[in-house]
Amino acid sequence: MGSTQTKGVLLDNDGVLIASIILDTGANIAGIARQAYEALLAAASCPAPAVGAVAGTGYGRFNISFGDMQVTEISCHARAAVYLFPDTGTVLDMGGQDTKAIRVGPDGGVIDFCMNDKCAAGTGRFLAAAAAVLELPLDQLADIALASHSPVTIGTTCTVFAETEIMAWIARGRPVGDILLGAHRAMAGRAAALLRRVGLDGALTFSGGVARNRCMVQLIEQLTGSAAHVGPQAHLAGALGAALFARDRLTPGRGSRATAP
Amino acid sequence: MQLPATTAVHRAKIEAATLLEGWSEGLDAVARSGGRAAYAFVMGSCAELLASFDLPLVFPEIHCLRSAMWGTAPRLLQRAEEQGYSPDICNYLKADVGLHLAGRQLAGKQVPAPCLAVAATACNTYVKWAEIWQHHYAMPLFVFDLPGTRVPGSPTLPDDPALARDLDYVTAQLRELIVLCERITGRRLDRQRLGTALQYTNRMRASFQRMQELNRRQACFDALRHGGAYLGVYNVFRGTEAGAHYFERALEELRQIQARHSEGSEEHRPYRLLFVGVPCYPLYGDFIRMFSRHNGIFVASTYLQFASGGNVPPMQHDPARPVASLARELALGARDAMDSMFLAGDRLPVLREACRADGIVFHAVKSCRTVSTGLTDARRALMARLSLPTLLLESDMMDRRLIAPAQLQNRIDAFFESLWLRRRAGAS
Numbered sequence: 001m002g003s004t005q006t007k008g009v010l011l012d013n014d015g016v017l018i019a020s021i022i023l024d025t026g027a028n029i030a031g032i033a034r035q036a037y038e039a040l041l042a043a044a045s046c047p048a049p050a051v052g053a054v055a056g057t058g059y060g061r062f063n064i065s066f067g068d069m070q071v072t073e074i075s076c077h078a079r080a081a082v083y084l085f086p087d088t089g090t091v092l093d094m095g096g097q098d099t100k101a102i103r104v105g106p107d108g109g110v111i112d113f114c115m116n117d118k119c120a121a122g123t124g125r126f127l128a129a130a131a132a133v134l135e136l137p138l139d140q141l142a143d144i145a146l147a148s149h150s151p152v153t154i155g156t157t158c159t160v161f162a163e164t165e166i167m168a169w170i171a172r173g174r175p176v177g178d179i180l181l182g183a184h185r186a187m188a189g190r191a192a193a194l195l196r197r198v199g200l201d202g203a204l205t206f207s208g209g210v211a212r213n214r215c216m217v218q219l220i221e222q223l224t225g226s227a228a229h230v231g232p233q234a235h236l237a238g239a240l241g242a243a244l245f246a247r248d249r250l251t252p253g254r255g256s257r258a259t260a261p
Numbered sequence: 262m263q264l265p266a267t268t269a270v271h272r273a274k275i276e277a278a279t280l281l282e283g284w285s286e287g288l289d290a291v292a293r294s295g296g297r298a299a300y301a302f303v304m305g306s307c308a309e310l311l312a313s314f315d316l317p318l319v320f321p322e323i324h325c326l327r328s329a330m331w332g333t334a335p336r337l338l339q340r341a342e343e344q345g346y347s348p349d350i351c352n353y354l355k356a357d358v359g360l361h362l363a364g365r366q367l368a369g370k371q372v373p374a375p376c377l378a379v380a381a382t383a384c385n386t387y388v389k390w391a392e393i394w395q396h397h398y399a400m401p402l403f404v405f406d407l408p409g410t411r412v413p414g415s416p417t418l419p420d421d422p423a424l425a426r427d428l429d430y431v432t433a434q435l436r437e438l439i440v441l442c443e444r445i446t447g448r449r450l451d452r453q454r455l456g457t458a459l460q461y462t463n464r465m466r467a468s469f470q471r472m473q474e475l476n477r478r479q480a481c482f483d484a485l486r487h488g489g490a491y492l493g494v495y496n497v498f499r500g501t502e503a504g505a506h507y508f509e510r511a512l513e514e515l516r517q518i519q520a521r522h523s524e525g526s527e528e529h530r531p532y533r534l535l536f537v538g539v540p541c542y543p544l545y546g547d548f549i550r551m552f553s554r555h556n557g558i559f560v561a562s563t564y565l566q567f568a569s570g571g572n573v574p575p576m577q578h579d580p581a582r583p584v585a586s587l588a589r590e591l592a593l594g595a596r597d598a599m600d601s602m603f604l605a606g607d608r609l610p611v612l613r614e615a616c617r618a619d620g621i622v623f624h625a626v627k628s629c630r631t632v633s634t635g636l637t638d639a640r641r642a643l644m645a646r647l648s649l650p651t652l653l654l655e656s657d658m659m660d661r662r663l664i665a666p667a668q669l670q671n672r673i674d675a676f677f678e679s680l681w682l683r684r685r686a687g688a689s
Contacts, residue, residue, distance in 0.1 A: 059667060074675035107686075110679045112644070114653070115672070 001025060001060030002073075004096030004124065005209070006032050007239040008040040010051075011247060015083070019044035020236050029063040037066065055246035057238050069249060074102060074113050076241025081205040082108035083244055084237075085229040089202015092195055092220065092228070093237065094187075094210035096124040101194035103201055108241075114198050122190030124210045126159045130183045133166045134176055142215040145184050148177035154186040162186070181215070188219035195224055205229040207237035271482060271518075273511035277490035280507065284497050289370035291317045297376035300394060304570050305381030305405050305595050307438065309458035309500030310587060314446045317373060320496055321390070324367055325356040329542035329659045331368060338660055352628035352659030354390045361397060374398055377445055379438065381405040383595040384631050401445070403438050407431060407595045416600050417593065432588035439584070456580035458500035459587065463577045468508035469495060469569070472515055476560050477616035480531055481518040484562035485540050486549050495569050529556075532680050535613055536562040537605065537639070538624035539632050541654075541669075543661040551670050552622075555677040561616040563605070567598035567632075602635055606642025613649065620650040620680050626658045650683060652676040 002025060010019040021040045025032055033056070041048060056064035057076045064070070073093070081091040082104055091102040099122050100115040116122050131138050152169050156162050162183070169179045187210075195204070204226045210216050211234035221228050233240065291298060298317040301308060308318055328334040337359030338352060344362060346355050365372040375394050380387040380402065388404055395402045408427045410417060417424055439450050469491065476482055491511065498504030525531075534552065536559045541548040552559070576593065578586040601608060613621060623640050625633040640651055654672060657663040 059671065072671055072675040072678060074671070075678045107682075109682050109686075110675060112651075113672075113675065115668075 001029060001033060001056065001058035001063065002096055002238070003059060003098075006036045006058075006060070007236050008036045009236055009239040009243050010040050010044050010046060011240075011243045013247070013250075015244065015247060017233070017240070018046070020233065020239070022235070025060065029060045030065060033060065033064045034066070037064075052250045053246035055242040055249070057242040068246065071242055071245045073238045073241075074100060074115075075110055076238045076245065077207055078102050078104040078110045078113075078241070079108040079244050080237040080241035081207060081229075082106065083240070084231045085203060085205050087203040088205040088229065090195060090198065090200050090204050092191055092204060092206045092211075093208040094122075094124060094191060094206075094216070095208040095238075096128075099123050099191055099194060099208075101191070101198040103198050108244075112198050114194050116190065116194065122187050122194075123159075124208070126162060126187055127183065127210065127213070129159050129163050130166055130180065133163050134170075134179065136176070136180075141180055141184075142213045144177050145180035145215040146218070148175065148181040150178050150181075151185050152178050152182035154182045184213075184215045184219055188216060188223055191220060192223040200224060200226060203227075203229060205231075207231070207234045209235040211235065271487050271490075271514065273507070273514055274487050274490045276507060276510070277494045280503065281493050281497060285368070285370050288317060288319060288373055292365070292371035292373035296373055297400075298373040300375040300378040300391070302380060302384070302387050303496050303568055304383040304387075304598055305379070305407065305591055306496065306499070306570060307379055307435075307587065307591065308496070309455060309462060310435075310438070310450075311377075311379070311442065312500060313451055313455045313458055314442045314448060316377070316442070316446065318497070319372060319375065321357045322353055323493060323496065324360065324372065325353045325659060326542045328356055328360070328367060329661075330545045332543075332661075333368070334543065334659055335661055337363065351386045351390070351630075352657060354386060354393075356659055357390065358393060361394075375400050377441070378402045379405070381407050381591075381595055383407055383599060386629075386631070401441060403441055405431065405434055405438075405591060405595075407592055410596060410600055410603065416604065417596055427592055428585075428589055431592040432585055435584060435588045435591065452583055455583040455587070459578035459583055460580045461502055461505040462500045463580075464505040465495060465499065465508045466577070468505075468512040472508070472512050473561065473565065475512075475515050475519060479519050479523075480533060480558045480560045481515045481522070483549065483553070484536055484559040484565060486553075486559075488559075488562055488565050489540065489545075492565060492568050499570075528684075532557040532619045532677065532684075533560045533617055534558065535560070535609070535616060535618040535621045536564065536624065537609065537621060538636060539564060539568075539626050539629060539658045541624065541626075541656050541664065542658050543664055544656075544666060544669075547666065548669070551673045552677075555673070555680075557677065557680075559622075560618065561612060563601055563609075563612075567601050570594050570598070602632065602639075605635065605639035606646075609639065609643050610646055613643075613647065618649070619684075620652065620676065622676070623651060623653045625653065625655045627655070627663050628657050628659055650676060650679045 006023050006025045008021045009017055012018055019040055021036050023032055023036050054067045055069045055071055056067040057071050057073045061070040077091050077093045081088045091104060093100045098115055100113055102113040103111040105111055131141055152174055154162055154165055156165050166179055206228040211230050217228055217230055298319045299311045300319045303322055311318055328337060334356050337356040340359035340362050341355040375398055378391040378394050380391040391402045443449055494507050534557050623636050625636045640653055654669055
């Protein structure tokens with residue numbers, strides 16, 4: 001349960017993804033959790049009693065009243081990354097409101113982590129703010145940015161003030177693509193700083209909603225000098241990790257299957 | 262995860278609250294009668310010397326952290342910021358400035374104005390802080406120049422030739438302070454009284470160190486929850502009979518707790534943690550609960566060392582040579598407090614081994630550069646040497662605005678998930 005969206009995944013006993021769901025979180029956190037759960041089961045035609053365990057993650061995880069366990073998204077992203085890409089040594093998760101860099105062990109255990117603190121600059125919220133100012137849909141930002149070769153500099157560390165800075169560039173007549181590429185570079189720079197702080201070790205896996213942004217992936221790879229794994233369901237990684245923890249619970253003492261079948 | 266069993270009620274924590282309340286009431290009486298007090302910091306306080314001149318003692322740092330715990334700090338900070346003090350300045354200092362600007366009222370009691378302030382170069386902010394009082398009250402400020410470690414990366418050794426020169430230097434300064442105290446109070450130094458005070462400090466120190474050793478072997482107090490109470494008494498009642506008796510009773514209490522309780526099986530025993538830094542006073546109880554709800558207990562804390570003036574084990578005062586002995590403690594105590602931060606990368610593995618810590622929590626505070634600047638380097642050095650879960654948190658010891666409890670809790674929860682997985686892997 002993230003600040004922006006609530007995601008759910010349903011796994012079978014072998015860890016195969018059966019169904020997934022994404023809803024906007026809104027204000028009724030407990031309600032949306034139940035709604036997402038019911039929609040997930042309906043999508044898989046799975047009766048509720050057939051579900052062995054439910055794990056909740058994200059800042060809203062304690063509002064999932066029907067959950068069996070709560071796990072931080074830090075642990076969940078680590079676990080999911082190694083499950084999907086076993087050579088993962090470092091995870092970058094860029095979500096709607098926070099960005100985290102996680103160094104992981106071969107079993108998906110967290111070795112170290114650091115997150116953006118104090119503000120949303122460098123998170124999906126930053127891009128959303130840029131899109132709002134430029135009156136563009138989010139799914140077009142990457143293509144427009146990648147078409148540019150002369151990015152502006154977005155210097156502010158504040159998402160709110162970045163809007164002002166973007167408007168200033170517009171007033172100076174700079175193309176939208178240049179402004180967007182500049183915004184992407186600002187975000188990527190902050191993310192790369194988190195990665196260097198936690199230490200790039202082994203392969204890099206990029207997860208979270210922002211991982212679906214091609215421009216961001218490219219910039220992260222350039223800044224880190226490291227190719228990044230990006231799975232087709234990168235935006236569901238947190239939910240996937242939680243589901244894996246729930247699956248563990250069904251077989252106590254089970255050495256969890258660390259990697260995807 | 263299981264919730265922890267209720268921690269045994271500590272009589273000493275309750276007694277500490279009573280003693281400190283009595284201290285506040287005493288200061289209130291001094292203030293209302295128009296009297297003044299000596300202001301001192303916990304590092305380099307010379308409490309025994311000042312008290313031997315019957316100077317009431319004010320510890321501004323303790324007042325400030327209590328205001329943070331009580332929730333009254335925000336208005337003090339705001340008062341200072343309205344005066345023009347920047348948000349980037351030490352929040353202990355700002356809260357104290359706010360206190361003075363607002364008439365020196367704290368929790369309904371009056372704090373006396375200073376007649377003398379004693380600071381030390383152990384912290385540069387101490388000096389600037391004390392200068393504010395000097396401007397405000399036109400009273401003398403005495404600053405000890407305490408030499409730092411001579412050989413980079415190494416602690417001072419007893420046979421270090423530079424040590425003798427440093428001790429002479431600090432002793433000479435101490436004699437100057439004595440002359441100043443004699444001038445202010447109109448009385449001569451009573452060496453016998455000072456010697457007696459140092460004997461009490463010896464007893465306090467011996468008991469306090471023994472308490473910490475016991476805790477490293479078997480958890481019987483939380484270094485944050487109960488350590489704060491112990492530190493308050495240690496600093497305020499340093500060199501007093503009441504302080505000596507307090508710590509002797511506190512030690513006996515811990516022995517009884519250890520005799521009654523065991524840590525439980527490996528699977529269910531608490532997670533033994535080591536704390537590095539200054540506690541989060543604005544959240545205090547909530548902050549501690551963020552760990553205790555996961556069955557975590559701090560069995561040791563570097564804070565207990567440097568916030569008790571650099572508790573140099575196994576140093577004991579020589580009451581027959583009180584001035585030389587006090588000078589030695591000043592020099593080595595402050596140096597050790599600084600060394601504990603500078604050499605943390607070397608010392609923490611030793612401390613971790615001694616207390617069998619499952620993990621280490623580093624708490625950086627925005628307000629205090631002295632404590633926080635080298636913290637991440639110490640953590641990196643430690644992580645390079647040990648395969649041990651560590652957690653870096655960043656908040657503040659005074660300003661609630663700089664603290665995001667949900668973010669802290671999330672990071673702490675993730676840390677305990679690592680500890681739990683590690684324990685499970687060790688068991689299988």
